[in-house]
Amino acid sequence: MTEAHSSQPELPNLAGLLAEKLHGTPFGHYILLYENIIFSLVIVVFLSLVAYFASRKSSMIPGRLQLFMEIVVEGLDDFVCGILGPKGKRFTPFVGTLFIYILLMNLSGLIPFFKSATSSLSTTASLAVCVFIYVQYTAVKENGFFGYVDHLMGNPRGIIAFTVFIPVLLFFIHIISELVKPLSLALRLRSNVWAEDMLLAVTAQFGLGGVPLFLFNMFLTILSSVMQAVVFSLLSTVYFALVLPHHEE
Amino acid sequence: MELLKSLSTSEIVAQIVSFLILLTFLRIFAWKKLLKMLDDRRERIASEFKKIDDAQSEVAKLKADYENKLSSIEAEARVKIQEAIAEGKKVSQEIREGARQEARAILDKAQENIELEISKAKQELKQKVIDLTLGTTEKLLREKITDDKDRRLASDFLEELGKVK
Numbered sequence: 061m062t063e064a065h066s067s068q069p070e071l072p073n074l075a076g077l078l079a080e081k082l083h084g085t086p087f088g089h090y091i092l093l094y095e096n097i098i099f100s101l102v103i104v105v106f107l108s109l110v111a112y113f114a115s116r117k118s119s120m121i122p123g124r125l126q127l128f129m130e131i132v133v134e135g136l137d138d139f140v141c142g143i144l145g146p147k148g149k150r151f152t153p154f155v156g157t158l159f160i161y162i163l164l165m166n167l168s169g170l171i172p173f174f175k176s177a178t179s180s181l182s183t184t185a186s187l188a189v190c191v192f193i194y195v196q197y198t199a200v201k202e203n204g205f206f207g208y209v210d211h212l213m214g215n216p217r218g219i220i221a222f223t224v225f226i227p228v229l230l231f232f233i234h235i236i237s238e239l240v241k242p243l244s245l246a247l248r249l250r251s252n253v254w255a256e257d258m259l260l261a262v263t264a265q266f267g268l269g270g271v272p273l274f275l276f277n278m279f280l281t282i283l284s285s286v287m288q289a290v291v292f293s294l295l296s297t298v299y300f301a302l303v304l305p306h307h308e309e
Numbered sequence: 310m311e312l313l314k315s316l317s318t319s320e321i322v323a324q325i326v327s328f329l330i331l332l333t334f335l336r337i338f339a340w341k342k343l344l345k346m347l348d349d350r351r352e353r354i355a356s357e358f359k360k361i362d363d364a365q366s367e368v369a370k371l372k373a374d375y376e377n378k379l380s381s382i383e384a385e386a387r388v389k390i391q392e393a394i395a396e397g398k399k400v401s402q403e404i405r406e407g408a409r410q411e412a413r414a415i416l417d418k419a420q421e422n423i424e425l426e427i428s429k430a431k432q433e434l435k436q437k438v439i440d441l442t443l444g445t446t447e448k449l450l451r452e453k454i455t456d457d458k459d460r461r462l463a464s465d466f467l468e469e470l471g472k473v474k
Contacts, residue, residue, distance in 0.1 A: 097323045104331045111339040118346050120353070126343075133343045153340035157332045177324075182317045186324030247312075 069261040073175040075099065096180040103164045103177070132160070143297045144304065151300050154194060158187065159293040162249065166285030169257050170278060178288075179254040181246060188242035188249075191296045196238070199303035211303070212238075241299060245292060252288045256281040441469055 070076075075095035082088030091098070114129035122130055136156035141148045162178060169176030177183045199208045212234040213227040260281060263274045445466050449459075 094320065094323065097320060097327065100324060100327050104327050104334075107331060108334040108338070111335050115338045115342040118342055120346075120350060129339060130343055130347060133339060134347055137344060137347075149344075152344070153336045154332065156340065157328075157335045160335075161328065161331060180320070181312060181315055182320035183324050185316060186321045187328060189321065190325060190328055 068258060069265065071169075071175075071257065071261045071264060072173065073099075074173045075175070077173070095175065096177040096183050099168060099175050100165060100177040100183060102174075103161065103168060107160060107164065132156075136160075139293070140297055143294075144301050147304070148297070148300070151297065155293050155297050155300075158191070158296060159289050162187065162292050163286060163289035166253050166256075166288060167282065169253070169260070169285075170281060176253045176257055176285075178249055179257045181250045184246040184250040184253075185242070187292070188246040191245060191299065192238075192242040195241075195296075195299045195303055198300060202303065202305055208303070241295075245295060249288050249292050252284055256284050438470070441466060 073095065075091050075098050079088045079092035079095070082091065110125070111129070114125045117123075118126055133156065136159060137149065137152045140152045140155050144151060165178045165183070166176055168174045169179065199211070203211055209231070212231050214230040214234075256277075259277050260274065263270050263277050266273065445462060448462065
């Protein structure tokens with residue numbers, strides 16, 4: 061079940077309206093059930109088409125679309141490499157895709173008859189799970205399995221190495237902290253976007269008198285959408301930075 | 310907890326799949342291509358700048374060489390001009406000397422000719438005086454000389470003598 065069935069105020073969207081039309085039919089039921097996936101897929105298709113057309117005839121002298129995409133790609137590459145260093149270049153596609161995907165999903169709530177898929181916990185949880193799996197994979201790949209366990213036990217330990225209790229305790233604390241990371245990522249993003257959408261839905265009910273407030277909230281929503289996308293990507297990058305070996309430091 | 314209950318496994322799986330599809334698509338069409346393009350462009354710009362720097366240093370070197378050559382050519386030309394001037398002076402001196410000698414020779418020859426002509430004229434005058442004297446003497450001897458005739462003959466003699474001069 062999605063949160064669409066909840067009694068919270070919500071701006072009307074295409075999937076919801078279609079589901080109402082097809083009320084009582086299995087198709088209407090599935091549309092309502094997977095409306096977040098439908099809106100996510102619209103973003104996926106849109107981004108794929110933009111990427112395809114931007115790079116289809118890529119040349120040294122770029123066109124407008126290619127130039128725009130290059131600015132975005134280079135900006136995100138600088139963002140990731142600024143935190144992880146030159147070796148962070150291989151994480152740019154993952155973090156960059158996360159950023160663009162989340163940003164567009166957040167902002168899509170502002171388009172009439174659209175909905176922010178990120179206002180659903182399942183959507184944000186899926187992205188957080190992807191980050192968690194990739195971070196753990198990178199940790200094991202970069203440190204080795206035992207190296208990673210050693211890292212979780214608080215390596216370098218110094219004098220603590222002579223005790224058994226504290227490393228074991230640190231190991232369990234780190235395990236909990238690793239598990240909490242995706243949860244915090246998912247809840248933070250979902251709650252912010254959900255609150256923005258709810259705020260817009262509530263102010264939309266004020267009628268014409270609420271238009272200035274609605275416009276002000278739209279501005280806040282744009283600001284918050286960008287900020288949440290940055291926070292999610294930034295924290296994901298930091299998680300990668302934490303598990304990468306720091307021998308050279 | 311109520312919120313966590315809203316999680317849907319099927320939705321999570323579907324969202325993960327859609328994200329992975331997007332990631333794959335963007336990795337192929339955007340990240341790989343555009344990052345490579347950006348790197349290529351960066352390298353190309355760097356190499357172009359290097360080429361420009363190399364060309365500039367090459368031009369500066371050529372300019373220095375050219376200026377050196379130019380200054381050596383100027384010095385050489387100056388030397389040649391000096392040599393030509395000296396040669397010219399020498400030639401003009403020779404020509405002047407030659408002309409002077411030739412003029413002297415011409416003058417000497419003219420002097421000789423004049424002297425020769427004078428001596429020839431003197432000789433002729435002498436001959437004429439002799440002839441006249443002989444002629445007059447002959448006439449005097451043949452005719453009876455009166456005082457008037459004598460005077461006239463002397464006057465004729467003097468006129469003829471004036472014509473000879």
